[in-house]
Amino acid sequence: MNPDPRVTELDSPSNEIVQNSDDQEPELDPLLVWAPSGRRLISGLLGLNVVLLGAALVAGEAFNPAGLKHHEPQVFMLLLLGVSLVWLLWYLLWARRQPDICPHKDHHAGGITVTVVLMLFAAFSLLLYICRIGYLISMRDCKPALFLFTTEYELIFPLQTYLLWAHSKDCIHRHKIITRSGLMLILSADLLLWLNAVTEDTIHAEIELEKEDSLIPRLLPGAANSTLCQCSASAACLTFRKAIEVLYPFNMEYYLMAGCMIYVMWKNVGRRVSPDHHHVAQKLTLHIVYEGGVIFGLVFGGLVLAAGVTVFILYQVWVGQKQLRLTAFLIFYGYHLGVMPVMSLCCLAGMLVHRLERRANEGGHNPTRSLDVLLLVAAALGQLALSYFSLVAALAVGTEGPLGSLDLSYSLLSLLELILQNIFIIEGLHRKKVTAPIQEERNTDISLLEGSTPTAAQEHDGKKPWTKQALKEICAFLILSNIMLWVIPAFGVHPQFENGLGKQFFGFSAWFVLVNLGQPLSVFYRMHSVGALMELLITA
Known part of the structure; x- marks a missing residue:
């Protein structure tokens, strides 16, 4: 069934058939005979x-x-x-x-x-x-x-x-x-x-x-x-x-x-x-976030954005100057080493909330949902591969200097953050959604590949449980953080190529291909994560 x-x-x-208008014997598509x-x-x-x-x-x-x-x-x-x-x-x-x-x-x-x-x-x-x-x-x-x-x-x-x-x-x-x-x-x-x-x-x-x-x-x-x-x-x-x-x-x-x-x-x-599968689109606006009462996630996420924009501008200006080049790398690594542990902790907290909610997993097969999850995992392979190759290069070249130690720490934290965020998002995407009454059912275009998801049911007592509020705060913070981690590499900040460690160990041509293969996938992963996290925010 x-x-x-x-x-x-x-x-x-x-099933490759053409139905006639009288619902009689189905006739084969002539092309399929050959x-x-x-x-x-x-x-x-x-x-x-x-x-x-x-x-x-x-x-x-x-x-x-x-x-x-x-x-x-x-x-x-x-x-x-x-x-x-x-x-x-x-x-x-x-x-x-x-x-x-x-x-x-x-x-x-x-x-x-x-x-x-x-x-x-x-x-x-x-x-x-x-x-x-x-x-x-x-x-x-x-x-x-x-x-x-x-x-x-x-x-x-x-x-x-x-x-x-x-x-x-x-x-x-x-x-x-x-x-x-x-x-x-x-x-x-x-x-x-x-x-x-x-x-x-x-x-x-x-x-x-x-x-x-x-x-x-x-x-x-x-x-x-x-x-x-x-x-x-x-x-x-x-x-x-x-x-x-x-x-x-x-x-x-x-x-x-x-x-x-x-x-x-x-x-x-x-x-x-089926014709009864109607769709009512509702644009995602800040009004939804405002109604949800999301405060801390927006505030701390806004701080991450503001600091990220500052780091991005300073890096672009200083990395081309010989006397300030090391400082540019230091602020880049310092920013990420400060943000990624907080994101990892948020993902751990979100996974704990998922356990406390004990919501059933979604049944049936949805090709678009399966593709969403597949792309999330596949795109993460870009940053995972870069992290592992950078880790090997840092260990081989040596970590005596500041760049070697920072690159090694950055690689390890990237691995941890990506793994925890993937688990948090995938668990959330597979949880069964709570459908609203028919007269209030609305769909929201938020997922990167999937255009709609049902909104959560209204609480009968008018109050939102703390687990729902916690998930919204976590998702809001992770959305803003992923946006900033998307902007930085998307606009040309590539310290893995410019710091010289990977080139020194793997060689220019091999390292260039590795970075050029991993960076776009990493950028795609951050963008795809934003779409998935938006869906989790709305359906929390």
């Missing part, structure tokens, strides 16, 4: 092969760029982006206008929070592409023209933002094989563009070579000739390059978030939702 009678999946081979059976088999295999081939090409360019003489990775990406854009235009201009193509909507997908953040990241990505075009034009004597052509294609690709904004809730019931294949191609393109951004170290290598001229032959053999065409002599080129350095984390976050939403659309192809 389906645990939720309102929702049924039509993705199994036996297609292999299985849930999403064709599109899944297509996406797997595209991603593996693209990853091999990207890895080849990263580790042996001279071996790919015909710019095979760029050509492959051009073809993939071209085919993806063709499907995108086909769906937006023709397919979506067909009658009954989307008879159902998944109101758990595409919440207002994730949509607004996605559009913000898309705007930053467009600005990045414009700056990259300016940079490539300034460096046209040294950069292949194909790079400029690929960037222009990427400039068009955020057209998928409109698809996700307008159609992320669609449960498409026609042209299923073509639709799933098209969505899987877009998902593959997002993943490969993200992977390419992770491994692309040309600009950062150029900056490193300018900082350490004496290390050019050792860091990057054969790069001596490339320094002749660096953009340090042009103010416009330097401006474009600095803008790329600041904006590229947002571009990585855009690909990750867009890929997640495309995946939800792909899962929803053929899904059926």
Whole structure:
């Protein structure tokens, strides 16, 4: 028996049918007669092969760029982006206008929070592409023209933002094989563009070579000739390059978030939702927090924000000055070593409150909820990996100096805080929600991937129990703290790359890839945690 009678999946081979209007014998979809059976088999295999081939090409360019003489990775990406854009235009201009193509909507997908953040990241990505075009034009004597052509294609690709904004809730019931294949191609393109951004170290290598001229032959053999065409002599080129350095984390976050939403659309192809599954959206406002009486969490969280903004500004100003560079690292590490233990204690307190409430776990299967939890755990792997690698580097290089000791302490506290926060959030997400009376039932768009959750029931005596109030205070503090821990790395503060310990032990190229892989995932984790904590705050 389906645990939720309102929702049924039509993705199994036996359910890939088309019902006639008279509710008589179901007739098979003609396309399926010529297609292999299985849930999403064709599109899944297509996406797997595209991603593996693209990853091999990207890895080849990263580790042996001279071996790919015909710019095979760029050509492959051009073809993939071209085919993806063709499907995108086909769906937006023709397919979506067909009658009954989307008879159902998944109101758990595409919440207002994730949509607004996605559009913000898309705007930053467009600005990045414009700056990259300016940079490539300034460096046209040294950069292949194909790079400029690929960037222009990427400039068009955020057209998928409109698809996700307008159609992320669609449960498409026609042209299923073509639709799933098209969505899987877009998902593959997002993943490969993200992977390419992770491994692309040309600009950062150029900056490193300018900082350490004496290390050019050792860091990057054969790069001596490339320094002749660096953009340090042009103010416009330097401006474009600095803008790329600041904006590229947002571009990585855009690909990750867009890929997640495309995946939800792909899962929803053929899904059926009962008409009585209505949805009433209510925007999350400060009025909800005000009604909840949250005071201490907002006050202490506000202090964390104010201190974080100060640390962020001072770090950005001082880290580029040789005499103040050590001070910049000290204030960065000091801030985090002060905030993360408090966050860990809050998570422990929240876990204790969960035990005292003894609320039952939520039953049934919710694909969007499962993806939320999976993304929370997977994104945490970025910071966890960085912490472990930094820990090894600090132990190997030595902790006699202040930076080694601080980096080791920071790595250990990061591990503790991430593990405890994940346990607290996941336990809260899986607790059974208390539904309100029908006349007062309201849904709130708060989760990063899930657009709605029921609000808690009103207390009959008009008083809120202390456990509910404690959870609200804890969630409010953790939300503001995670926002600040998101802002600091998102806007270019990367002490793990700049303090030199990891580069000294692992080498420039390997450490750059590790940091570029871990930092965007860490930023995505903080942002995703904010969405999940908002949900816990409202449903406490």
